[in-house]
Amino acid sequence: MTRKVLFQIHWLLGITAGLVLAVMGVTGAMMSFQDELMAAFSPEVVGVTPSSSPRMEPSALMAAASAQHQGQPVAALVLDAAADRAAQVEFAPSDPRQHHGDRSYINPYTGQLLGLPHGAAFFLGVRNLHRYLLLPGDAGGIGRPITGISTFALIFFALSGVYLRWPRKPLDWRNWLTLDLRRRGRDLYRQLHAVIGAWLVVLYLLSALTGLWWSFEFYRGGLTRMLSSTPAATMPRRTAEGHGGGRDGHDGFRMDPAILDVSWQQFRRAAGPDIARASVMLPRAAKGQLVIRALDRHARYGRMTDDWSFAADDGHLVGVRRYRALATGDLILGHILPIHDGSFFGLPGRVLLLLSSLSMPLFTVTGLLLYIGRRRQKRRLRTIALPAAAGGATDGPLIIYASQAGHAERLARLTARAFHVQGQMPRLLALNNWQPDQVRDGQLCLFVVSTYGEGEPPDQGRLFAKSQLCSAIPRRLPALEFAVLALGDRLYPDFCAFGRQLDTWLEQSGARRAFPMLALDGDSPAGLQQWQRQLRRWGVAATDHVGWGEVPWQRWRLLERRCLNPGSPEHPAYWLRLAAVDAGLAPWRAGDLVEILPADAPARMQAWLDRLAVIEPRATAADGSHVATTCAGSATATEVAEVAGIPELKPREYSIASIEAQGEIQLLVRQVRHADGSLGVCSGWLTEGLEIGDTIPLRIRCNPGFHPPSESTPLILIGSGTGLAGLLAHLRARVAVGAGDNWLVFGERHAGSDDFFEEELRQAQQDGFLQRLDRVYSRDGQGPRYVQDQLQIAAADLLFWVERGAAIYVCGSLHGMATDVDLCLRGILGSSQLDALSLAGRYRRDVY
């Protein structure tokens, strides 16, 4: 539970605060070496030609600077010991509400203001972006709390990230730090996210814990109270040193230049020759103090400074605050910025902080990719439609999954669907929800489980592993028959470890193993086929590709399109002929389907969608398509749609009306028109948008549940509307092999206009391939209206055909026809006989 909640918050914050942190990271990295960069680009500003004349005293320099800057008093001066370095001056802010005044470099020999180096304005912008996202109001605006909250989020990311990926052997550093770049896709993103996260977690905590200093007063106060006895407000602030801390408003007090010189001379004498840099900070009030902050030549970084304080009124030395004498707490408090930017730890620290800041977007991007992948996987899972019974109590096998990223769940769903297609009623559930003590006698349980972490169960199996697999009391499950499909990756040392653990536990519990555990390495098609082959022992048809692995899309060209019901008051139904463009096509059998993605010509498709004013596709089956109910690569389909710039465009399924020997795919498509007058996305595209010669992405979907019976089996074909497509394929397949024992019951609305394939059907009758043809029309007002009415009339013949061993195949709309046909058949044959026919594969339906 904790994991789940933490995980949810982790990604929820990731897609919000993560974006802000990415900006803060990049801008922070840009600032890392800003002084050096600016100096490199502006040698004429930061450097001066050494002169034989002595450098000006601070008081004279300040006077010269002030005179060149509209008399604005100077707040601070930074003097460098190097003869070829310019000094820096910071003026008191003209607006007392501001923390900083203008800055400039100044020639220490002549007192001439040199201005700012190139890039100073740019880096000021970068800093404001880093701190306030360039939002109005700077420190007082909304930007500061946003970056502050994001910084708190960074602490949460670091800590929750460690918790979420806590390995079974936490002391083995390899578990934390080894990056395996052989991985691909989501696995690689996860690796980059988690492993590089582990490398940098300490640096991020450091950045965040120091960064909050500038975000929230309460944090600053709390930290100060914790680390020092001095209240925050009285802490000395630092200024005039690069991008140092702020300084409160200046009250206009100007120090007597003579007293300033006295203090300066005292300092020079006492501090000695080893001073590399001195920052002279003028008092803000008459009773204030002059502070000279001195950096020793041997200091490791620019903030190892001693503070010399002098009285503003007479210049006498008040005291010296030595860097070395600082207590740890004060040291930290006085060096928040150098710790934040890494300079506290010298050059290596700066480089490390630069790299960690620069890596920040990596986490946002990989986190987003993982999130998108997860959503896509969930969508794919939703497309593997299962009958309602597959979730409830049934007589079929139990299909139990434990999955982290959805692969195992997907295969479990496909397994369940394969059982269902064969007329069995499987039950699907997550391993955590399985109660072994409620297993009935002879129960078949198929487990599809992945392995996570270092040979650990995925989340959906964790609770079970804890309560059952680790329990000291072994279970007694002799009544259970089981098989395990273990998902894993050979790149991990504990390949399929959880699957093995489960398999062993089941065996030790006395359960009967149906066949040895299958270990699936990644998406290995061979492993999947093995699983599918094993399922045959329970009557589940082996499907070599369909729905399990990804089937590639192929291009098919529209050869011909003809309206089947011109003049009909009903929606037009079209007959489409398509020829393959690509070589190496998948074969198909009568009963199979195609998936079509209406997105081959992106620009034209987009224009078409614009015409329809459609944003979301309408999931409708009224056009004769099965709204994609399989997972057969819908992710790939969606990808194609994404490339085409079409959001959420799902593939549609249509029954194939032709047989392979015809060398082309024929479809029957009903054009859907919605109440608002707009056309259905796919049916509209196929029947109006697409032009003859255009290609469409299509792939064949094997539909074993509707494959033909043996040639010697009499066949009753029942359907209506575009459902004729599936029946036609069967009839054509029977004609091709000379199997003539066929009866077609077909319903439409108007005899005059909706007599689809009249010629071909009459010919089949004449040739002896259609022993009986019953066409019923619901709107003509004479004779039986619906196919079920006709079946009722022909009940005696139906019984006779069934007694002769006939199979009944129904194709078409579920609600408009198949439900009533089912009721009618139950009435004629009896429910138990119809169920028995279904179990024997003699009652099959392809309804949508």
Ligand SMILES: Cc1cc2nc3c(=O)[nH]c(=O)nc-3n(C[C@H](O)[C@H](O)[C@H](O)COP(=O)(O)O)c2cc1C
């Ligand atoms: C963080 C992580 C750890 C993994 N650890 C293992 C492992 O220890 N052993 C293994 O065989 N496979 C391991 N795998 C591979 C997964 O088991 C494999 O990708 C599987 O297909 C995932 O299935 P699922 O999406 O149902 O969770 C790991 C994958 C990830 C992302």
